[in-house]
Amino acid sequence: MADFDPHAMAEEEFLEEVHSFDFWFQAVDGYLRDRSYGQVEGTPDPLMEDGEREVLITTLCNYCVAETAALDASSGLVRLAPNRHAKIFLATQVVDEARHLEVFLHRMKELGVVDPEGEIERRANPNLLRFKKRLLELVDDRDWDSAVFAQNVILETMEFTAFKAHLEGADPVTGEVLDGVIKDERRHLGFGENDLGRRLVTMPENRSRLAEVRAELDELVLRTFEEVQQSAGVEPSQRLTLGREYIEAVERLGLT
């Protein structure tokens, strides 16, 4: 087993491995193989009461807004990537985000939504739409650090914790879809924190700019997911975790 001990790898070897398309392909094969739209064939999907169904559709609409924001932003960031590792990793994130959008749209159709795009327009949280607009402006401004912070630290950490909380009480099919998405999000939030962390070691002067971005944007996302979770009936004790994991990440980066 010594030949395959990851902790024995040299640092550059580790970074090369985890940012590679090959690593991504073999990782997602582990949990998406034989699943269609993130679901295992034959999983029971009992009829929901109207109220429960409506809450889930609104939640999925907002997930779609967040995933579309990440899809648009990560595809733009591929061109801005400062090195090959980041460029290849972001290409895998583009594929992940497209898949997330697709599985959530598919789930909405299964719930009887005839026009998912129209439903998203009607139900999207205004704070989340503002966040999306600002994130894409950062990408258009070619502001790599700020865009990665907004997308891979703020948005991905919030999604990661929100999806985990939702998974606790989700119906079986939505739970399977969320489970696969959460596994992808682990890579995305880890990339953001570690990429920014490495850059801040050599460019500590960028910290003040990121603190400004944080002050502007994190409240929008916190408020969005607080509202979405509240409407989904997530217990207040679980909602506290949502903010805590995000705050831990920004503290590690020294952005408090």
Next chain:
Amino acid sequence: MNDQSEASDEPEPSRKRYELEETGFNEVPKKWRKFYRIWEGALDTLAPNEILCPVCKVVIRSVKEIRVGDRLYCMPCMSRLLVVEAEDGTLTTDVLY
């Protein structure tokens, strides 16, 4: 394991070794999977060769008992970690950027 305290790859005699088995963790390529497992929450008891990744909350496993100064990799979230002693005497990790 990258271990600052060791001059060679040989473990110290007193450090217990572990034979790792698959845990059902499936978020990294197959050859790396036994080095990680899903964290079961606050009541999850970690073995002496396990430590929690502070970034993505996956349990990282080693073939050796984990000690202060060890460097470990969390492949699911790409983090490089240094094992340190917490104020309460337990082992924890700092993220190395």
